[in-house]
Amino acid sequence: MRILLIHSDYLKYKTKSKTKIAEKIDDKDKIGEFKEALVVFTAVEKEDEENPDGVVENAVSEVKDVLSKVGAKNVVVYPYAHLSSSLSSPDVAKEVLQKMESRLDEMNIPVARAPFGWYKAFEVSCKGHPLSELSRTVTAEPKKEEKVEEEKSKFYVIADGKILSTEEFRYKEGDFKKLVANELGKMESTGEEPPHVRLMREKSLADYEPSADVGHLRWYPKGRLIRDLLADYVYNLVTERGAMPVETPIMYDLADKAINAHAAKFGERQYRLGTKSKNLMLRYACCFGAFRILADSFLTWKNLPVGMYELSTYSFRLEKKGEVVGLKRLRGFTMPDLHTVCRDMDHAMEEFNDQIDMCKQTGVDLGVNYEVIMRATADFFEENRDWVMEAVSKIGKPVLLEILPERKHYWIAKMDFAAIDYLGRPIENPTVQIDVESGERFGITYMDQEEKEVNPIILHCSPTGSVERVICSLLEKTAAEMDEKPPMLPVWLTPTQVRIIPIAERHADFAMKLASDLKAQKVRVDVDEMHETVGKKIRNAGKEWVPYVVVVGDKEIEGNQLTVNVRKTGEKVSMDVDELVSRIHDETAGMPFRNLPLPITLSKRVHF
RNA sequence: GCCUUAGUGGCUCAGGGGUAGAGCGAUGCCUUGGUAAGGCAUAGGCCGGGGGUUCAAAUCCCCCCUAAGGCUCCA
Numbered sequence A: 001m002r003i004l005l006i007h008s009d010y011l012k013y014k015t016k017s018k019t020k021i022a023e024k025i026d027d028k029d030k031i032g033e034f035k036e037a038l039v040v041f042t043a044v045e046k047e048d049e050e051n052p053d054g055v056v057e058n059a060v061s062e063v064k065d066v067l068s069k070v071g072a073k074n075v076v077v078y079p080y081a082h083l084s085s086s087l088s089s090p091d092v093a094k095e096v097l098q099k100m101e102s103r104l105d106e107m108n109i110p111v112a113r114a115p116f117g118w119y120k121a122f123e124v125s126c127k128g129h130p131l132s133e134l135s136r137t138v139t140a141e142p143k144k145e146e147k148v149e150e151e152k153s154k155f156y157v158i159a160d161g162k163i164l165s166t167e168e169f170r171y172k173e174g175d176f177k178k179l180v181a182n183e184l185g186k187m188e189s190t191g192e193e194p195p196h197v198r199l200m201r202e203k204s205l206a207d208y209e210p211s212a213d214v215g216h217l218r219w220y221p222k223g224r225l226i227r228d229l230l231a232d233y234v235y236n237l238v239t240e241r242g243a244m245p246v247e248t249p250i251m252y253d254l255a256d257k258a259i260n261a262h263a264a265k266f267g268e269r270q271y272r273l274g275t276k277s278k279n280l281m282l283r284y285a286c287c288f289g290a291f292r293i294l295a296d297s298f299l300t301w302k303n304l305p306v307g308m309y310e311l312s313t314y315s316f317r318l319e320k321k322g323e324v325v326g327l328k329r330l331r332g333f334t335m336p337d338l339h340t341v342c343r344d345m346d347h348a349m350e351e352f353n354d355q356i357d358m359c360k361q362t363g364v365d366l367g368v369n370y371e372v373i374m375r376a377t378a379d380f381f382e383e384n385r386d387w388v389m390e391a392v393s394k395i396g397k398p399v400l401l402e403i404l405p406e407r408k409h410y411w412i413a414k415m416d417f418a419a420i421d422y423l424g425r426p427i428e429n430p431t432v433q434i435d436v437e438s439g440e441r442f443g444i445t446y447m448d449q450e451e452k453e454v455n456p457i458i459l460h461c462s463p464t465g466s467v468e469r470v471i472c473s474l475l476e477k478t479a480a481e482m483d484e485k486p487p488m489l490p491v492w493l494t495p496t497q498v499r500i501i502p503i504a505e506r507h508a509d510f511a512m513k514l515a516s517d518l519k520a521q522k523v524r525v526d527v528d529e530m531h532e533t534v535g536k537k538i539r540n541a542g543k544e545w546v547p548y549v550v551v552v553g554d555k556e557i558e559g560n561q562l563t564v565n566v567r568k569t570g571e572k573v574s575m576d577v578d579e580l581v582s583r584i585h586d587e588t589a590g591m592p593f594r595n596l597p598l599p600i601t602l603s604k605r606v607h608f
Numbered sequence B: 001g002c003c004u005u006a007g008u009g010g011c012u013c014a015g016g017g018g019u020a021g022a023g024c025g026a027u028g029c030c031u032u033g034g035u036a037a038g039g040c041a042u043a044g045g046c047c048g049g050g051g052g053u054u055c056a057a058a059u060c061c062c063c064c065c066u067a068a069g070g071c072u073c074c075a
Helices: A046-050 A052-070 A090-106 A175-183 A195-202 A221-240 A257-264 A287-296 A345-366 A378-383 A385-393 A467-480 A505-520 A534-543 A554-558 A577-587
Strands: A002-018 A031-035 A037-043 A074-079 A111-113 A118-126 A133-137 A154-159 A162-165 A206-208 A217-219 A251-253 A272-274 A279-282 A306-316 A332-342 A371-377 A399-404 A411-420 A426-435 A457-462 A498-502 A525-527 A548-552 A562-566 A571-575
Touching (some): A002 A074, A031 A037, A037 A090, A046 A052, A154 A175, A175 A411, A251 A257, A287 A332, A345 A411, A345 A457, A378 A399, A411 A467, A426 A467, A498 A505, A505 A548
Parallel strands (some): A037 A074, A371 A399, A498 A548
Antiparallel strands (some): A002 A031, A332 A457, A371 A411, A548 A562
């Protein structure tokens, strides 16, 4: 924003004719005359659209400062577009000017405002003393002094239907104890690197991409396969429950008020980009896209609940550099994001309970243990204590409860599910939230039974949390359990499910035939026909965490039994092809399948 | 973003003012083998980038980039 401050003897103006963007005014405002006024000629600029309120605050304090120095009697805010060549939209400009007026008024400073969007004749008499003419550029940025001590949350443990203080609860050794220690900031740190960072590279899943920004990854074929399978998994999970998949843009115009207000809560953690005429931000979740569709749809009470699902490939958050790590904290990541439109709070609470079940189920399907935090505002908790207790009881084990003194974000209640990493720190994964703000802010309405337009309550839910964090949890889990059992991924997610090892060259044809049989029955299989000893090839299969390894030689060609090395148990089991296939099918029942996106023979494979 | 530490072949690391090193991996040859490393050979390096100090810098100094840990933070 540009402002030109003139300390005047008097200012007179008279409206002449309207422009297209003129605001409506009373006749009395068509002429104005002010004596001993500090005239604030103001041009609101494009960049102010990102944070109009911040600009208003800073402009007002600037005006107040000058006012006290020159000792003018009153302030006139005067729209003056000619101070800038990069103007904001008229709507934002009007809003900013109005807010400047009302903020000054609140401070008991006599203030008037000349009408916006009119051609005006004016006459100003400048006093001519040193401070009587000042120009300033005002931005939204520096208002750092707002480090007000916020009232802190209170934490409790809910166990067996009782609310206990975090001190009186008796912890068993394990993930929940670690979660609480972390949440309360009582975690002693070991200073090691989380093992998943090494594993994601060692297993050729993903790696840092130095040519991108910090926190953006390249995904190799195996990693990409796992991502796709997880995407399929969540897609099936939510569509079975009636959600409708959509796809929406990854960037949004900050001139949109609702988006701006929502984005402002995210503060500095946004990627911004500009074109000649717009200020854009990259989305940090799918909320905007879903809300815009929902706002433009005609919803009725009969439709509800309406579930809208999108996998955000990608979501962007400009996390601080020192916080970005491996798969755990990224600047570009992929998150399943489900928004559910509910009639009212009762309905939302009912759906919330359903979604708890869904989140819980993902832990089972992925083989990952979740510990749970229920968070609620104090008001909500007092009014809905019974419901909270019931929701928590669905978890079937102790849950950490956070009571927030007041609403900080758009939600009044949420449940967070966290896996615990090798070093005992939480990886925040699934979440369900009750959003009481966005319905109104984004103009989402539905027609209720009395034919009235009503703002719905909206649930946000990510049933697995970000895809990257899911993979992170899986890898951390294998590292944590390394001493007890051989590390491996769930069979439905593992790239190579069966590795066939021919003993000598004359067994290669048989191995290839066997592989194509297995492949035809939807098993991901490959053949290690490299010029190596059997021992070496077994070892290599082990390094890749292949769950089933089949060595084929003369014996297997003659009979129809295979000797299968089962990684999970470390046993060598004799079975025929059908038994192997059905064993794998049983283990992966209900889970998505995709083909192995790699050459079937190892010698053709690229080393990433 | 701040503090600390680190960056040397694809990977894991040694070296530490004066010929650039090892293991694994890769490639080739020999071995045609029965369950977690067979043998021999070869290739592969602007020692993260830029500036400086020096006769001489991978090595010392400064700046930057990247990573890890910590702080802080994560709707």
